[in-house]
Every structure is written in structure tokens, then in C-alpha cells.
Amino acid sequence: MDLELIKTIGWILVKIVAIIVPVILTIVYLMYFERKVIGFMQARVGPNRVGYRGLLQPWADGIKLLFKEVLVPSSSNKYLFIVAPMITMAAAMAAWAVVPFGTGLVLANINAGVLYILAVMSLGVYGVIIAGWASNSKYAFLGALRCSAQMISYEIAMGFALVGVLMAAGSLNLTEIVMAQQGGFWHWYWIPLLPLFVVHWVSSVAETNRAPFDIAEGESEIVAGFHVEYSGMAFAVFFLAEYANMILLALLAAIFYMGGWLSPFEGIPYLGQWFAFVPGPIWLILKTCLFLFLYLWFRATFPRFRYDQVMRLGWKVYIPVTLVWIVVVALLVQFKIGPWFS
Amino acid sequence: MLENYLPIVVFIAVGMVIGVAPIVLGKLLGPNKPNTAKLSPYECGFEAFEDARAQFDVRFYLVAILFIIFDLEIAFLFPWAVVFQQLGWPAIFAMGVFLLLLTVGFIYEWKKGALEWE
Numbered sequence: 001m002d003l004e005l006i007k008t009i010g011w012i013l014v015k016i017v018a019i020i021v022p023v024i025l026t027i028v029y030l031m032y033f034e035r036k037v038i039g040f041m042q043a044r045v046g047p048n049r050v051g052y053r054g055l056l057q058p059w060a061d062g063i064k065l066l067f068k069e070v071l072v073p074s075s076s077n078k079y080l081f082i083v084a085p086m087i088t089m090a091a092a093m094a095a096w097a098v099v100p101f102g103t104g105l106v107l108a109n110i111n112a113g114v115l116y117i118l119a120v121m122s123l124g125v126y127g128v129i130i131a132g133w134a135s136n137s138k139y140a141f142l143g144a145l146r147c148s149a150q151m152i153s154y155e156i157a158m159g160f161a162l163v164g165v166l167m168a169a170g171s172l173n174l175t176e177i178v179m180a181q182q183g184g185f186w187h188w189y190w191i192p193l194l195p196l197f198v199v200h201w202v203s204s205v206a207e208t209n210r211a212p213f214d215i216a217e218g219e220s221e222i223v224a225g226f227h228v229e230y231s232g233m234a235f236a237v238f239f240l241a242e243y244a245n246m247i248l249l250a251l252l253a254a255i256f257y258m259g260g261w262l263s264p265f266e267g268i269p270y271l272g273q274w275f276a277f278v279p280g281p282i283w284l285i286l287k288t289c290l291f292l293f294l295y296l297w298f299r300a301t302f303p304r305f306r307y308d309q310v311m312r313l314g315w316k317v318y319i320p321v322t323l324v325w326i327v328v329v330a331l332l333v334q335f336k337i338g339p340w341f342s
Numbered sequence: 343m344l345e346n347y348l349p350i351v352v353f354i355a356v357g358m359v360i361g362v363a364p365i366v367l368g369k370l371l372g373p374n375k376p377n378t379a380k381l382s383p384y385e386c387g388f389e390a391f392e393d394a395r396a397q398f399d400v401r402f403y404l405v406a407i408l409f410i411i412f413d414l415e416i417a418f419l420f421p422w423a424v425v426f427q428q429l430g431w432p433a434i435f436a437m438g439v440f441l442l443l444l445t446v447g448f449i450y451e452w453k454k455g456a457l458e459w460e
Contacts, residue, residue: 155409
């Protein structure tokens with residue numbers, strides 16, 4: 001090991017901490033805001049006892065879970081049982097390596113960024129299915145089956161939607177995808193790719209097993225699904241990974257369809273100049289928060305789907321819609337239809 | 343070129359640490375008083391009736407097989423989507439034929455009822 005390499009790795013570690021610490025803080029406060037927002041939507045106040053307005057509630061929950069017993073059922077496959085939450089968490093974290101937060105503000109600016117994110121996100125399904133299998137419990141097993149079938153079904157819809165984005169941007173690099181949307185909010189891909197945008201976003205909700213697609217944990221029938229046997233920190237890790245994935249998918253929706261860190265006032269006289277001082281990452285955070293709020297809003301609004309409805313939506317609605325729209329995008333790009341593809 | 347991937351390797355290692363550390367901490371800090379009732383699989387208070395790894399619906403296999411086909415299709419579409427602007431009409435027609443064949447297969451499995459979950 002020469003000194004140069006150690007220096008490089010040290011510098012990389014500093015950058016990684018600069019990414020992961022805000023992500024973890026966002027996870028913690030997303031939990032708080034979920035309870036608060038859903039509370040207000042149901043005419044309650046939500047947590048308001050621990051700390052000022054309940055702001056310390058997620059920390060209290062975390063510390064409580066830390067001091068709970070981590071049980072490993074005697075009939076389970078002990079190693080797989082413990083490894084499953086670790087896989088889920090590692091996959092949920094690793095995807096952040098290629099996410100850009102602004103022009104040049106990216107840890108690894110690789111050309112295959114989208115491919116990497118898709119690959120790492122697919123690894124999440126291993127955590128689920130290993131957890132369900134290793135638990136050797138009926139609820140966990142059923143939950144894992146449903147959950148993995150749902151995740152792979154919506155991964156296809158999401159993959160097809162991404163093909164549309166790649167065709168429009170002509171690159172797999174996340175920074176270049178954002179840069180291809182420059183020139184004002186009417187240049188962002190949510191207009192020419194509107195059906196793909198809707199499919200991608202709803203698939204994001206289904207991928208993370210959030211309401212109304214939370215049949216995988218359907219507490220009224222299979223109690224908690226694949227993680228029914230987990231307790232203490234092992235359970236908390238699944239929980240944290242779910243929220244990390246929510247934030248990642250909200251951020252990706254902002255990058256792929258809502259112009260990433262580009263200002264929404266770009267190209268508008270006066271407004272554009274007035275808001276020019278706002279740094280790009282602020283816009284990206286605001287857009288991500290918008291999508292995160294949608295997650296919470298959906299959960300408070302929609303009743304849970306039945307399993308056959310979930311599968312029908314994924315296979316019989318979304319896949320045909322995306323297939324048709326890929327052809328439309330090919331023609332839009334080929335005939336250079338403005339203002340997006342001129 | 344390849345050194346762009348070094349941060350990713352380090353990031354994956356850090357991600358693993360973040361996955362492992364809480365569980366190890368929980369094991370160390372939490373109590374450890376197991377008993378038979380705690381360690382038996384959860385079945386709403388009953389003794390577990392039989393092994394959980396019983397037969398399950400064949401449609402889950404079917405979904406997995408269809409997933410492989412469609413995921414390969416996506417893997418095939420990705421590189422094409424990046425470069426088709428440079429390749430022009432021949433690339434579009436070639437991919438059109440490919441998608442048409444897969445759509446025929448998709449219609450067939452739809453009509454066969456492979457996508458039904460009554």
C-alpha cells in the first residue's frame with residue numbers, strides 16, 4: 001500500500017460520509033414527517049411528546065430498538081436470517097454512490113450510472129426473499145413470495161420507462177441526463193415522457209412496497225410479511241433500508257423527469273434572474289421532498305390493492321403502455337420534435 | 343476509466359458496514375434471554391402446525407420466468423437506447439422487429455392466461 005492510494009481512499013471516505021450522513025438524517029426525519037403528515041391528514045397531531053413538537057421521537061424509537069433483544073428463531077437458517085437485513089441495507093446504501101447532487105457534485109461520475117443503479121436496486125429483492133425463506137415461518141414465507149413477485153414485476157415496468165429516458169437523453173450518465181433537460185421546465189422530460197413518468201413513479205411506490213402496494217406486509221392478513229420474525233435492530237435495519245430506498249427513488253424521479261437540480265424558473269424573464277442565486281442542490285432537494293410527500297399522501301389516501309389488482313396493473317397496463325410509448329419516443333427523437341429533441 | 347469505479351467499491355464496503363453495525367450493536371446492547379416460546383415461529387399464538395416451506399402457487403414461478411425474458415429485453419434495449427440517435431432508421435427498424443416478436447409472445451402469454459391472478 002503506497003501513501004498515494006491511502007490518501008485517495010481517505011478522501012473518498014470523507015466524501016462518502018458527506019453523502020451518507022445527510023441520507024441517514026433524511027431517513028430519520030422522513031419517519032417523523034410520515035407520522036406527522038399522516039396525523040394531520042387524519043385530523044390528529046402525530047407525535048408531539050418527545051422533544052420540541054416531537055422532533056426527538058425517531059431518535060427515541062431508534063434507541064428503544066437498539067436495546068431490544070435480537071431474536072433468531074430456532075427453526076430458522078441462522079446465518080441467512082442474520083445476513084438478509086445486511087444485504088438489504090448494503091444494497092439500499094450502495095446505490096447512492098453514483099447519484100449526482102449538482103453539476104460535478106457526484107462521488108462516482110461513471111458512464112453506466114443508470115445501469116449500476118438498476119443493478120443495485122435489483123439486489124434488494126434478495127434480502128426480501130432470503131429473509132422470508134430463512135425465517136421458516138408461514139407469514140414470512142408468503143410475504144416474501146408476494147413481495148418478490150411484485151418487485152420483479154414492477155422492475156420491468158420501471159426498466160421500460162427508463163429506456164424512454166435513455167432514448168431521450170442519449171446517455172446512461174445521470175449528470176448528462178439532467179443536462180439534456182436544460183432550458184426551462186417545459187424542456188423537462190415529464191412532458192414528452194408523461195406516460196413513462198407516471199409508470200415510473202407508481203412503480204417506484206410499488207418497488208418500495210409502500211401503500212397502496214403494501215400487500216407484502218398486509219398487517220390484516222399476513223401480519224408483517226417477510227420481516228415478521230425480526231426484532232430489535234434486525235427489524236430496524238429493514239425499516240431503514242425501506243426509507244433509504246424511498247428517498248433514492250424520489251431523487252431519481254426528480255433527476256430523470258423533473259430536471260434534477262435545474263431551476264424551474266430557468267428561461268423565464270425576470271423570475272429566472274430573481275431565482276438565479278439559488279444553488280442547484282436546493283432545487284433537487286425541493287423536488288425530492290415533493291416526491292417524498294407524494295409517498296406519504298398516497299399512504300394516507302388510498303386503500304390497499306388486492307394482489308390480483310397489483311399484478312394486473314403491472315403486467316397488463318404498465319408494460320403495454322411503456323412499450324407503446326417507447327415507439328412514440330423513438331419517433332419524437334428521430335423527427336426532432338421540439339422543444340425537447342431539436 | 344476504471345479508477346472511476348474505486349469510490350463505488352469503497353461505498354459498497356461502507357454500505358455493508360452500515361448494514362452489519364446496527365445488528366452487531368443490537369446483539370451486544372440488547373438483552374439475550376431466549377426461551378422456547380420466543381424462539382418458535384410466530385403463528386398468532388398457536389404452535390406451528392407444519393413446516394412453513396410447503397407447496398406454493400406455480401404462478402410465482404411463472405412470474406419469475408416471464409421476468410427473466412422481459413429483463414433480458416430491457417438489458418438489450420439499454421445500449422440500443424443510448425446510441426440509436428446516431429444509428430438512425432436502420433436501428434429503429436431492427437429494434438422494431440425485435441419488439442414486435444416479443445409483443446407477439448406477450449400477447450400469446452396474455453391469451454393463455456399466464457397473467458391471470460383471479
